[in-house]
Amino acid sequence: xxxxxxxxxxxxxxxxxxxxxxxxxxxxxxxxxxxxxxxxxxxxxxxxxxxxxxxxxxxxxxxxxxxxxxxxxxxxxxxxxxxxxxxxxxxxxxxxxxxxxxxxxxxxxxxxxxxxxxxxxxxxxxxxxxxxxxxxxxxxxxxxxxxxxxxxxxxxxxxxxxxxxxxxxxxxxxxxxxxxxxxxxxxxxxxxxxxxxxxxxxxxxxxxxxxxxxxxxxxxxxxxxxxxxxxxxxxxxxxxxxxxxxxxxxxxxxxxxxxxxxxxxxxxxxxxxxxxxxxxxxxxxxxxxxxxxxxxxxxxxxxxxxxxxxxxxxxxxxxxxxxxxxxxxxxxxxxxxxxxx
Amino acid sequence: xxxxxxxxxxxxxxxxxxxxxxxxxxxxxxxxxxxxxxxxxxxxxxxxxxxxxxxxxxxxxxxxxxxxxxxxxxxxxxxxxxxxxxxxxxxxxxxxxxxxxxxxxxxxxxxxxxxxxxxxxxxxxxxxxxxxxxxxxxxxxxxxxxxxxxxxxxxxxxxxxxxxxxxxxxxxxxxxxxxxxxxxxxxxxxxxxxxxxxxxxxxxxxxxxxxxxxxxxxxxxxxxxxxxxxxxxxxxxxxxxxxxxxxxxxxxxxxxxxxxxxxxxxxxxxxxxxxxx
Numbered sequence: 001x002x003x004x005x006x007x008x009x010x011x012x013x014x015x016x017x018x019x020x021x022x023x024x025x026x027x028x029x030x031x032x033x034x035x036x037x038x039x040x041x042x043x044x045x046x047x048x049x050x051x052x053x054x055x056x057x058x059x060x061x062x063x064x065x066x067x068x069x070x071x072x073x074x075x076x077x078x079x080x081x082x083x084x085x086x087x088x089x090x091x092x093x094x095x096x097x098x099x100x101x102x103x104x105x106x107x108x109x110x111x112x113x114x115x116x117x118x119x120x121x122x123x124x125x126x127x128x129x130x131x132x133x134x135x136x137x138x139x140x141x142x143x144x145x146x147x148x149x150x151x152x153x154x155x156x157x158x159x160x161x162x163x164x165x166x167x168x169x170x171x172x173x174x175x176x177x178x179x180x181x182x183x184x185x186x187x188x189x190x191x192x193x194x195x196x197x198x199x200x201x202x203x204x205x206x207x208x209x210x211x212x213x214x215x216x217x218x219x220x221x222x223x224x225x226x227x228x229x230x231x232x233x234x235x236x237x238x239x240x241x242x243x244x245x246x247x248x249x250x251x252x253x254x255x256x257x258x259x260x261x262x263x264x265x266x267x268x269x270x271x272x273x274x275x276x277x278x279x280x281x282x283x284x285x286x287x288x289x290x291x292x293x294x295x296x297x298x299x300x301x302x303x304x305x306x307x308x309x310x311x312x313x314x315x316x317x318x319x320x321x322x323x324x325x326x327x328x329x330x331x332x333x334x335x336x337x338x339x340x341x
Numbered sequence: 342x343x344x345x346x347x348x349x350x351x352x353x354x355x356x357x358x359x360x361x362x363x364x365x366x367x368x369x370x371x372x373x374x375x376x377x378x379x380x381x382x383x384x385x386x387x388x389x390x391x392x393x394x395x396x397x398x399x400x401x402x403x404x405x406x407x408x409x410x411x412x413x414x415x416x417x418x419x420x421x422x423x424x425x426x427x428x429x430x431x432x433x434x435x436x437x438x439x440x441x442x443x444x445x446x447x448x449x450x451x452x453x454x455x456x457x458x459x460x461x462x463x464x465x466x467x468x469x470x471x472x473x474x475x476x477x478x479x480x481x482x483x484x485x486x487x488x489x490x491x492x493x494x495x496x497x498x499x500x501x502x503x504x505x506x507x508x509x510x511x512x513x514x515x516x517x518x519x520x521x522x523x524x525x526x527x528x529x530x531x532x533x534x535x536x537x538x539x540x541x542x543x544x545x546x547x548x549x550x551x552x553x554x555x556x557x558x559x560x561x562x563x564x565x566x567x568x569x570x571x572x573x574x575x576x577x578x579x580x581x582x583x584x585x586x587x588x589x590x591x592x593x594x595x596x597x598x599x600x601x602x603x604x605x606x607x608x609x610x611x612x613x614x615x616x617x618x
Contacts, residue, residue, distance in 0.1 A: 024450060025450075025453075026449045026450055026453030026454075027453060028453075029450045029451065029452075029453035029454035030453040030456055030457060032454060033454050033455070033456075033457055034457070055481075056477050056478055056479070056481075057476065057478065057479040058476065058477065122366070122369070122370060123369060123370075123373045124373075126369070126370040126371070126372075126373035126374040126377065127374065127376060127377035127380070128377060129374070129377070130374065130377065130378070131377060131381050137548070137593075137594055137597075138590060139551075139555060139556070139586075139590075141552065141555060141556050141567075141570075141586075142570075142590075145570065145571075145574045145582065146582070146583075148574075149397065149574055149577065149582075150393065150398065221464070224466065225466040225467065225468070228466050228468050228469075229466070229556070232468065233574075240468065243469065243472060244472070247472050247475070247476055247560075250476065252473075252476045252477065255469075255472050255473055255476050256473055258469075259465070259469035259470075259472070259473055262465060262466060263461055263464070263465045263469075266461075266465055266466075267460065267461070267464060269464075270460070
């Protein structure tokens with residue numbers, strides 16, 4: 001519906017109409033959203049204070065939340081009153097990111113090995129398949145609680161959770177990447193006696209690249225979500241531990257403020273790391289429909305949701321992996337054309 | 342050997358060979374699959390009580406025995422019912438909200454309005470919603486419901502919006518040219534086109550929703566699977582903990598893969614008939 005009013009070249013329009021065109025633009029709506037959230041927040045505080053005081057336990061005001069966030073940002077060590085050793089937001093995220101990095105590294109390397117094996121051999125595939133799907137569907141909460149009980153407080157539990165939360169995504173993606181390497185190119189390379197390492201470098205790796213990228217993206221974001229849960233139960237510091245600290249202290253402004261940090265962190269990661277990176281990864285083959293679909297689907301939100309929907313429209317083999325990631329039952333090799341035609 | 346019979350014979354054996362090879366492959370797959378089960382379950386059973394204490398990692402046999410105990414204690418149906426009620430109300434609302442946002446995103450203004458909301462819903466960890474709603478609402482019923490809605494509506498919206506982007510332009514143009522009222526246009530063009538996307542959104546959303554339900558119950562409920570998990574983990578009863586989570590895991594998988602899939606197949610029978618023609 002491209003019926004928005006085009007801005008005329010000169011100021012010939014009456015200011016009222018120009019105002020209308022601004023109000024009707026999607027960009028204005030985008031700005032309006034946070035404002036309306038704020039208004040809703042203030043209104044519900046007013047309602048709770050005056051009309052319906054027993055509806056909630058505690059609802060912090062935006063000002064309190066902003067204050068809590070500001071304190072986290074500027075103080076080197078916040079909250080001398082409650083706990084002198086508690087660190088500010090940079091430290092906690094730094095510690096969490098180190099754990100995430102370690103777990104992510106383990107998940108990537110182990111997952112690549114298993115994924116390669118599963119892609120190359122049907123026997124290995126049959127061996128691991130059901131268990132990979134089971135781990136994929138398991139909630140991170142289970143790993144987090146188990147890790148905290150089995151390994152105690154510290155780094156092991158959270159890292160363990162990151163590994164188990166992230167590894168199935170790596171395995172599935174790498175396996176699909178191997179399966180989607182163009183067979184003709186392989187055959188031709190062998191026919192022309194191209195040495196093995198050059199086949200790996202010029203045929204296997206480039207065709208694996210998009211799948212690796214997807215693996216990294218999913219493993220990272222799912223690993224992060226698992227990590228904060230694990231830190232709640234089995235951590236002594238880190239971002240997840242800190243939000244739980246505020247929760248236990250019943251400081252709602254701290255919980256909401258920290259939640260904002262989480263949101264900002266996730267959005268920044270998406271905007272400044274994964275989006276530019278995906279543009280670079282996919283730049284070298286802009287014309288291939290498959291990668292375009294993959295990329296478009298990523299741009300839609302990074303949760304892998306839209307991607308299966310995209311496969312409904314475009315029957316491109318290369319995006320099949322996304323279909324399978326969340327629908328393990330469809331992976332059965334025996335019936336490959338089970339997608340909608 | 343005459344050439345004609347030879348030809349026929351080789352053809353038959355060719356088919357036969359192919360069939361045999363396929364059968365062998367199938368048998369191989371099943372053998373390796375069973376081997377996988379044996380290996381993993383065996384390793385689990387072996388590690389429990391030897392490398393890790395049985396109190397820490399109860400083996401599969403122990404889990405099955407505990408399941409029998411919990412089943413006979415009669416706690417199981419009540420906990421399942423509580424969790425499932427929350428899950429269905431919460432995810433039902435979330436699905437409606439997500440679908441409505443997706444559908445009104447046909448208008449670019451609304452798309453812009455909800456764009457950041459969807460992105461936040463997709464990227465923010467479920468934990469923060471669980472904690473915020475727990476601290477704001479205590480153990481009132483709204484807490485878990487809101488947490489489920491905030492965590493899953495984005496998945497539904499993204500899928501529906503993906504369908505909106507591929508709406509059949511000619512049909513929309515034609516309906517506009519013939520002055521078809523908006524409501525009828527939505528009913529007869531938009532919604533049928535979006536149906537598969539709605540289902541995809543439902544399945545993805547559900548797979549996240551049950552996990553978030555359990556997570557919120559850990560913090561702000563006094564009944565349900567998550568609550569039982571928290572209690573058993575705080576009492577250090579790993580066997581009960583594993584039993585609860587595995588029981589619900591299997592049940593949720595059953596809902597997700599069997600029930601929803603069957604529902605979807607039924608719903609789209611007409612489409613399969615079309616493609617079969």
